[in-house]
Amino acid sequence: MRQRGRSRKKNRRGKNGLYLAVLAAGAVAVGAGGAVWADTAFQEPGDVIEASLAQESGGEQTGESLSGEESVSAAAEESVSAAAGESASAAAEESTKAAEENSESAESGSGEESASGEEVKPGIFRSEREFSTDYVYGEFSAIHTGKAAFYDNRQENRKGITVCVNAGHGCSGGETKKTYCHPDKTPKVTSGTTAAGAVKSSAISSGMTFSDGTPEAEVTLRMALILRDRLLEEGYSVLMVRETEDSQLDNVARTVMANNLADCHIALHWDSTASDKGVFFMSVPSAASYRSMEPVASHWEDHNRLGKALVDGLKGQGAKVFGNGEMEMDLTQTSFSTVPSVDIELGDKASDHGEETLRRLADGLTDGVNQFFGTV
Numbered sequence: 001m002r003q004r005g006r007s008r009k010k011n012r013r014g015k016n017g018l019y020l021a022v023l024a025a026g027a028v029a030v031g032a033g034g035a036v037w038a039d040t041a042f043q044e045p046g047d048v049i050e051a052s053l054a055q056e057s058g059g060e061q062t063g064e065s066l067s068g069e070e071s072v073s074a075a076a077e078e079s080v081s082a083a084a085g086e087s088a089s090a091a092a093e094e095s096t097k098a099a100e101e102n103s104e105s106a107e108s109g110s111g112e113e114s115a116s117g118e119e120v121k122p123g124i125f126r127s128e129r130e131f132s133t134d135y136v137y138g139e140f141s142a143i144h145t146g147k148a149a150f151y152d153n154r155q156e157n158r159k160g161i162t163v164c165v166n167a168g169h170g171c172s173g174g175e176t177k178k179t180y181c182h183p184d185k186t187p188k189v190t191s192g193t194t195a196a197g198a199v200k201s202s203a204i205s206s207g208m209t210f211s212d213g214t215p216e217a218e219v220t221l222r223m224a225l226i227l228r229d230r231l232l233e234e235g236y237s238v239l240m241v242r243e244t245e246d247s248q249l250d251n252v253a254r255t256v257m258a259n260n261l262a263d264c265h266i267a268l269h270w271d272s273t274a275s276d277k278g279v280f281f282m283s284v285p286s287a288a289s290y291r292s293m294e295p296v297a298s299h300w301e302d303h304n305r306l307g308k309a310l311v312d313g314l315k316g317q318g319a320k321v322f323g324n325g326e327m328e329m330d331l332t333q334t335s336f337s338t339v340p341s342v343d344i345e346l347g348d349k350a351s352d353h354g355e356e357t358l359r360r361l362a363d364g365l366t367d368g369v370n371q372f373f374g375t376v
């Protein structure tokens with residue numbers, strides 16, 4: 001359905017090249033969107049993205065002022081950067097695409113893109129995305145009236161890659177609704193929150209409570225907001241399937257939104273043990289029946305590869321790793337994912353979850369994402 005292929009991403013990256021020129025040409029428009037950052041729960045003064053940044057720029061800049069000359073120079077830049085990092089034929093392809101984008105721009109300007117969100121900081125555009133029942137596997141979701149927030153990164157260092165950040169839990173009423181564990185309605189192969197053998201599980205659970213009394217859902221949200229800002233700083237676009245206390249999107253809804261709007265999906269969790277056991281990811285169960293079921297069969301290797309990269313990145317930032325860094329688990333998230341998708345456990349009830357620790361974890365996760373996409 002609305003699956004995104006490599007070619008579409010290439011096109012998107014090419015189009016972004018034009019915005020580089022727009023941004024370089026002068027100040028950028030400041031919308032009421034700046035308030036999004038200031039109002040966000042748990043936002044700290046030291047955060048990477050500050051509302052004040054938005055206020056520093058004055059005046060307005062529209063697509064009309066983008067001259068042909070600047071378009072050409074943006075195209076040349078794309079070509080040069082492609083030549084440096086990719087093969088000659090890839091460079092030629094980028095160059096051709098950039099030229100095509102320029103001709104598109106000449107015909108239509110950038111009006112089409114200007115409606116895609118509020119500029120919440122220079123080069124970062126936020127828009128809300130609704131769940132669609134047309135999404136593949138969408139009919140398996142029980143709760144999907146909530147909206148996701150899409151942060152379109154058009155900054156100079158943009159990578160043209162979207163990461164879905166999923167602040168685990170935080171969906172009131174999710175415990176009482178049930179959804180199928182697998183798209184083919186077969187029973188679960190491992191025991192977790194729901195026992196092996198079950199055909200249905202809670203649409204989304206409420207999560208554990210840390211030893212100090214803090215709800216897991218509160219910490220996963222703080223973590224998600226820090227990670228969002230860190231990934232945007234790094235040049236990624238970000239899809240937030242929850243960025244307030246409650247998001248009326250269950251596990252299936254979050255997963256299919258990531259399938260359609262992002263290039264990978266990272267769900268943030270802390271485990272329910274109380275031994276401060278360290279970080280690990282939920283890997284795809286080795287049960288043959290599970291790995292042969294679609295969409296798992298086509299994607300399980302990518303899920304595990306992303307999980308390993310994230311644990312590597314966290315380890316590189318000094319995080320303690322539990323065992324070999326993975327635990328097999330049959331999760332809704334994996335069962336319905338068509339993009340690389342991982343439930344990462346960042347510790348447990350006894351683990352420190354202070355600001356400094358969360359920032360280090362965000363650095364580690366970002367390192368892992370970079371490693372996975374090969375951008376470092």
Ligand SMILES: [Zn+2]
Nearest residue numbers: 168207269270
């Ligand atoms: Zn959790």
